[in-house]
Amino acid sequence: MSDxxxxxxxxxxxxxxxxxxxxxxxxxxxxxxxxxxxALVLFWMVTAILAPVIAPFEPNATLMPFQKPGAVFPGNADxxxxxxxxxxxxxxxxxxxxxxxxxxxxxxxxxxxxxxAYLVGIxxxxxxxxxxGWVDDLLSRLADIILSFPVLxxxxxxxxxxxxxxxxxxxxxxxxxxxxxxxxxxxxxLDLRNRDYVAAAQTRGEPAWWIMVVEILPNARxxxxxxxxxxxxxxxITIGVLGFLxxxxxxxxxxxxxxxxETRSMALxxxxxxxxxxxxxxxxxxxxxxxADGLREISLRD
Amino acid sequence: MQLDESAPVLEIRDLNLSYxxxxxxxxxxxxxxxxxxxxxxxxxxxxxxxxKSTVAMAIMQYMGHNGAIKSGSIxxxxxxxxxxxxxxxxxxRGSEIAMIYQEPFAALNPSLTLGAxxxxxxxxxxxxxxxxxxxxxxSVLTDVRLPDPERVMDAYPHQISGGQQQRVVIAMxxxxxxxLLLLDEPTTALDxxxxxxxxxxxxxxxxxYGTSQIxxxxxxxxILEVCSRVFxxxxxxxxxxxxxxxxxxxxxxxxxxxxxxxxxxxxxxKNAAPLRPIPxxxxxxxxxxxxxxxxxxxxxxxxxxxxxxxLSMQGVGDEASHRVRCVRWQxxxxxxxxxxxxxxxxxxIGDTVLEVEHMQKYYEVRDRSLAALVSGQxxxxxxxxxxxxxxxRRGETVAIxxxxxxxKSTFAKVLMGLETATGGAVRHExxxxxxxxxxxxxxxxxxxxxxxxxxxxxxxxxxxxVGAQIARVIRKFGVETDPALVRQRVFQxxxxxxxxxxxxxxxPRQLSGGQKQRIGIARAFAGNPSMVIADEPVSALDVSxxxxxxxxxxxxxxxxxxxxxxxxxxxxVVRYLADRIxxxxxxxxxxxxxxxxxxxPPYHPYTEALLSAVPIADPDVRKRExxxxxxxxxxxxxxxxxxxxxxxxxxxxxxxxxERPAVQLTDHGHAIACHIPLRELQEVPPVIEIPExxx
Numbered sequence: 003m004s005d006x007x008x009x010x011x012x013x014x015x016x017x018x019x020x021x022x023x024x025x026x027x028x029x030x031x032x033x034x035x036x037x038x039x040x041a042l043v044l045f046w047m048v049t050a051i052l053a054p055v056i057a058p059f060e061p062n063a064t065l066m067p068f069q070k071p072g073a074v075f076p077g078n079a080d081x082x083x084x085x086x087x088x089x090x091x092x093x094x095x096x097x098x099x100x101x102x103x104x105x106x107x108x109x110x111x112x113x114x115x116x117x118x119a120y121l122v123g124i125x126x127x128x129x130x131x132x133x134x135g136w137v138d139d140l141l142s143r144l145a146d147i148i149l150s151f152p153v154l155x156x157x158x159x160x161x162x163x164x165x166x167x168x169x170x171x172x173x174x175x176x177x178x179x180x181x182x183x184x185x186x187x188x189x190x191x192l193d194l195r196n197r198d199y200v201a202a203a204q205t206r207g208e209p210a211w212w213i214m215v216v217e218i219l220p221n222a223r224x225x226x227x228x229x230x231x232x233x234x235x236x237x238x239i240t241i242g243v244l245g246f247l248x249x250x251x252x253x254x255x256x257x258x259x260x261x262x263x264e265t266r267s268m269a270l271x272x273x274x275x276x277x278x279x280x281x282x283x284x285x286x287x288x289x290x291x292x293x294a295d296g297l298r299e300i301s302l303r304d
Numbered sequence: 305m306q307l308d309e310s311a312p313v314l315e316i317r318d319l320n321l322s323y324x325x326x327x328x329x330x331x332x333x334x335x336x337x338x339x340x341x342x343x344x345x346x347x348x349x350x351x352x353x354x355x356k357s358t359v360a361m362a363i364m365q366y367m368g369h370n371g372a373i374k375s376g377s378i379x380x381x382x383x384x385x386x387x388x389x390x391x392x393x394x395x396x397r398g399s400e401i402a403m404i405y406q407e408p409f410a411a412l413n414p415s416l417t418l419g420a421x422x423x424x425x426x427x428x429x430x431x432x433x434x435x436x437x438x439x440x441x442x443s444v445l446t447d448v449r450l451p452d453p454e455r456v457m458d459a460y461p462h463q464i465s466g467g468q469q470q471r472v473v474i475a476m477x478x479x480x481x482x483x484l485l486l487l488d489e490p491t492t493a494l495d496x497x498x499x500x501x502x503x504x505x506x507x508x509x510x511x512x513y514g515t516s517q518i519x520x521x522x523x524x525x526x527i528l529e530v531c532s533r534v535f536x537x538x539x540x541x542x543x544x545x546x547x548x549x550x551x552x553x554x555x556x557x558x559x560x561x562x563x564x565x566x567x568x569x570x571x572x573x574k575n576a577a578p579l580r581p582i583p584x585x586x587x588x589x590x591x592x593x594x595x596x597x598x599x600x601x602x603x604x605x606x607x608x609x610x611x612x613x614x615l616s617m618q619g620v621g622d623e624a625s626h627r628v629r630c631v632r633w634q635x636x637x638x639x640x641x642x643x644x645x646x647x648x649x650x651x652x653i654g655d656t657v658l659e660v661e662h663m664q665k666y667y668e669v670r671d672r673s674l675a676a677l678v679s680g681q682x683x684x685x686x687x688x689x690x691x692x693x694x695x696x697r698r699g700e701t702v703a704i705x706x707x708x709x710x711x712k713s714t715f716a717k718v719l720m721g722l723e724t725a726t727g728g729a730v731r732h733e734x735x736x737x738x739x740x741x742x743x744x745x746x747x748x749x750x751x752x753x754x755x756x757x758x759x760x761x762x763x764x765x766x767x768x769x770v771g772a773q774i775a776r777v778i779r780k781f782g783v784e785t786d787p788a789l790v791r792q793r794v795f796q797x798x799x800x801x802x803x804x805x806x807x808x809x810x811x812p813r814q815l816s817g818g819q820k821q822r823i824g825i826a827r828a829f830a831g832n833p834s835m836v837i838a839d840e841p842v843s844a845l846d847v848s849x850x851x852x853x854x855x856x857x858x859x860x861x862x863x864x865x866x867x868x869x870x871x872x873x874x875x876x877v878v879r880y881l882a883d884r885i886x887x888x889x890x891x892x893x894x895x896x897x898x899x900x901x902x903x904x905p906p907y908h909p910y911t912e913a914l915l916s917a918v919p920i921a922d923p924d925v926r927k928r929e930x931x932x933x934x935x936x937x938x939x940x941x942x943x944x945x946x947x948x949x950x951x952x953x954x955x956x957x958x959x960x961x962x963e964r965p966a967v968q969l970t971d972h973g974h975a976i977a978c979h980i981p982l983r984e985l986q987e988v989p990p991v992i993e994i995p996e997x998x999x
Contacts, residue, residue, distance in 0.1 A: 032326075197762045198757035198758070198759055198762040198763045199762065199763060199764055199765040201722070201755075201757065202755070202757065202763065202824075202827065204720075204722055204742060205720040205721065205722060205742060205750070205754070205755055206742075206750055206751075206754075206777055206780050206781070207742050207743060207745060207747065207750050207780070208780070216768075217765055220765075220767030220768070221765065221766060221767050223767075
C-alpha cells in the first residue's frame with residue numbers, strides 16, 4: 003500500500019537508544035501542540051547553552067538605569083557600545099542579558115530538582131506498591147501528611163528555616179513533590195505487579211529489587227515521562243515564585259522570579275522591567291505543558 | 305423511515321468496509337453479502353482479525369471515527385441503513401436491533417441499579433411510563449430465568465454473578481422485542497457450565513420472541529449448537545457459507561478443512577491422530593496476497609490459478625445456500641482422516657515426579673466490621689485447596705480441570721513457591737516443596753519446575769528484548785554463564801519452539817499472540833525442567849494458533865520426557881492432551897482417574913455436567929443435556945457437606961448437605977468423591993455418544 007503503511011518499520015526497532023529517541027521525536031511530529039511545546043523548550047535550552055555568546059552585556063554590570071527597550075548604550079571604558087534590546091532595570095542592568103543568563107538558573111535547577119524528586123518518589127512508590135502491607139501504610143500516610151500542607155507554606159517554612167540557597171531550593175522541591183510522584187508510581191505498580199511476567203520473575207526466584215527496577219519500572223515509563231514534563235513546568239513556577247518571594251537564589255545573580263520582585267514597585271512607570279521576565283517564565287512553563295500534552299496525545303493513540 | 309415487514313430482516317449486499325489508521329487504509333470487510341430471514345439464526349465464525357465483529361458494528365452503523373463503508377448496502381426490513389441519519393438510527397438501535405457483548409460487566413453501568421438500566425429501554429423507545437416499564441422488565445427478567453427478579457431490579461451489577469449479569473444484558477436486549485439480535489461472543493467470558501445455560505436460554509428466547517440472530521463466535525462447536533446457517537470468515541472475506549449440515553459434513557474450503565483439523569474433536573488423539581495446525585500465519589491486513597487470501601497457507605495452492613484476480617463466491621451445488629470462495633473447490637477433497645497429523649508413538653511413562661498428599665491451602669480473611677467483632681467471628685478461612693491427593697509421573701500429562709474459583713490456580717502457586725501450603729505435602733522429585741517459598745529454593749530446584757502462563761500478552765515483559773528475557777532465565781538457573789554459550793542456548797531454544805533466530809533482538813510488541821506464547825514455552829524449558837505447569841496456555845489464542853502451540857508443547861514434552869501439569873477448563877482439549885485427569889470443584893477433588901475413565905461412566909455428577917457443557921463441533925456426536933441451576937457458592941461460605949450439593953442434579957438427600965462424601969475407589973485407582981454408590985453411578989448412560997462409523 004502507501005508509504006505511510008511502512009513508516010513505522012523504516013526505523014529498525016530496538017536497535018540502540020539513539021534510534022529509539024529519534025523515533026519518539028518522529029512521532030512527536032504528529033502532534034502540533036507537542037511541536038510548539040518542544041520548540042519553546044528547545045528555544046530556552048539553546049539560549050541557556052549559548053548565553054556567553056549571545057548575551058550582549060554582562061548580566062550584573064550596572065550600566066544605565068531606567069532605559070526603555072531599544073535604547074542605545076554609547077559604550078564606556080570597560081564595556082563596548084550596544085543596544086538595550088529589552089531596556090534596563092532600576093540599577094542599570096541589561097534586562098535581555100539577565101533573562102538570557104537567568105535561563106541557565108532555571109534550566110539547571112528545575113530539571114535537577116525534578117530528577118531528584120523523581121528518584122525519591124519512584125523509590126517510595128515502588129516499595130509501597132510492590133510490598134504493600136505496612137510499608138505501603140507507612141509511606142502512604144507519610145505522603146498524605148506532606149500533601150495536606152499547602153505547598154507554598156511548605157516551601158516558605160523549609161527555606162526560611164534553612165536559608166535561601168540553591169541546595170535548599172532543590173531540597174524543598176524534593177520534599178514537596180516526591181509524595182505526589184510516589185502516589186502515581188504506586189498506582190502504576192499496583193497494576194503492573196499482577197502481570198504474568200512479574201509472576202514469571204518471582205517463580206524463577208528473582209530478588210525483589212530486580213523485579214521492581216527491571217521488570218516493573220520500565221513499563222511505567224510512559225505515564226511517568228508525561229508527568230515529569232508537567233512537573234518540570236510546576237517546578238519552574240515554584241522557582242519563579244520563590245524568587246519573587248525573596249526566597250530564591252541570593253542576588254545579584256540573575257533569577258527570573260527575583261527580577262520581577264525587584265522591579266514590581268515600578269511596574270506602572272516602567273512595565274518592561276516586569277513584563278519581559280514574566281513572558282520568559284510563562285513561555286517556558288507553557289512549553290513544558292504543551293510538550294506534556296503532545297506526549298500524552300501520542301501515547302494515547304494506537 | 306418506513307419499515308417493510310415483508311422484506312428480509314437484514315439484507316447486506318457487497319459490503320466493503322475500511323478502517324483508516326496511521327498505517328493507511330485497511331480493508332476490514334471485503335465483498336460481504338448476507339440475508340437474514342425472520343427467526344433465522346446465523347453464525348459468523350473466524351479467528352481474530354477476520355472482520356466478524358466489524359460486520360456487527362457496520363449493521364449497528366457504529367464504526368468509530370476511523371471506519372467507513374466504501375460500497376455496498378445494508379438494508380434492515382427494506383430500509384437502507386448506510387444513508388440513515390443519526391435520529392432515525394437512534395430509533396432503530398436498541399429497539400429494532402439489539403446487541404449483546406462479550407463482557408457483561410463492561411456492558412452494565414456499575415453506578416446504576418439494574419432496574420434503572422432496564423426500564424430505560426422501553427421508556428426511551430416507546431415512551432411508556434415507569435410503572436409499565438417496570439412490569440415489563442420484571443416479566444423479561446423472569447423469562448431469562450433469574451431467581452428473584454424483584455431483588456435483581458434493586459441490585460447493582462457487582463452484586464450478581466457474571467452469568468447473571470449476562471442474563472440481565474440479554475433481558476435488556478429483549479425488552480424492546482427487537483427483530484434482530486447481534487451477539488458478539490456472548491459466552492466467551494463465562495465458565496463452561498454457565499455458558500451452556502446461557503446458550504440454551506438464547507435459543508429458547510429467540511424462538512419464543514421470533515427474533516433473528518447473528519451469532520459471532522470463534523467456537524465452531526457453539527455455532528453448531530445455536531445456528532442454522534454459518535459463515536466462515538478469513539482475513540476480511542467470507543470463504544465459505546452454508547447450512548450447518550452442509551458445512552460441517554461437507555466443508556469445501558481448505559480453510560474450513562484446516563479449522564476442523566485444529567479442533568480437538570473426540571476423534572483426535574495426541575498419539576494416534578494429532579491435531580494438524582494450519583501452516584503459516586494470518587496475513588496482516590495491508591499485506592494480503594494477490595488472489596486468494598488463504599493461498600500462502602493452503603495445501604491445494606496452485607500458482608497461476610490461486611494467486612490471480614479477485615475471487616468470488618461460487619455455488620457448490622449440494623444446496624442453494626452452500627457457497628465457497630475458492631477457484632479449486634472441485635478438486636479439493638475433504639477427507640476427515642487426512643485432517644490429522646502423522647501418528648506418534650506414545651511417551652514412556654516413568655517414575656513418579658510429583659506426589660501431592662493431603663495438600664491444603666487456606667487463606668485467612670479478617671473481617672473488621674462491627675458485626676464480626678461482636679459475634680467474635682473476626683477471622684475466617686478461605687479453603688482454596690482442601691485435601692488434594694494425586695501424583696504425576698515422568699513423561700505424563702496430568703490435567704486439572706475446573707471452573708473459575710475451583711482452586712486450580714492456587715495449587716499452581718503453591719507448586720511454584722509463590723504461596724506455601726497450609727498442610728499436607730507436595731513432593732517434587734522426592735523433596736517436599738510445599739512449605740518452601742521460592743526464595744528459599746535452589747536454582748536447580750526452581751529450574752526443574754517451571755510454568756507457562758495463560759495470557760500471551762502478559763507473559764513477556766514489553767520493555768525487554770526476547771533474547772534478554774530468555775538469557776536471564778538461563779543465567780539465573782545456572783545452565784550457562786559464559787555470554788557466548790548463553791546466547792547459543794537461547795538460539796537453541798528459539799529453534800526448539802520453531803521461531804527464527806532473529807527473534808532474539810525483537811521486542812514482545814512485534815510478536816503475535818502465538819509467537820509470544822512460544823517464547824513463554826521456551827522460557828519455561830530453559831532450565832531443563834522435569835515438570836512444567838501450563839495454566840490454560842492456549843485458551844486466549846485463536847483456534848489455528850492454539851493447535852500449533854498445543855502440538856509444539858507435546859512435541860517438546862515428548863523430546864524431553866517432561867511431566868506436564870495442564871490446567872484448563874476446556875474438557876475437549878484435556879481429553880486430547882491428558883493421560884490422567886483431576887476434576888476440581890471449590891478447592892476439592894471431585895473425581896480423578898485416567899482420561900478414558902473420566903469420559904465414561906461412572907461419572908461424578910459434576911463431571912457429568914461439565915462433559916455436557918462443552919460444545920463439540922461434530923454434528924454426529926450426540927450429547928445428553930444437563931444444565932446446572934444456580935451459581936457457584938462463595939468460597940467464603942462453602943456448603944458444609946459435599947461442595948457440589950447446592951447445584952447437583954443427582955442429589956440424594958440431606959446427607960449431601962451435611963456430610964462430606966468419602967472417596968470411592970475403583971480397581972484401577974479411578975476415584976470419585978460422592979455419596980451415590982459406584983454401582984449406581986456405573987449405570988448412568990454416557991453423556992457423549994460418538995457414532996461407531998467415525999472410527
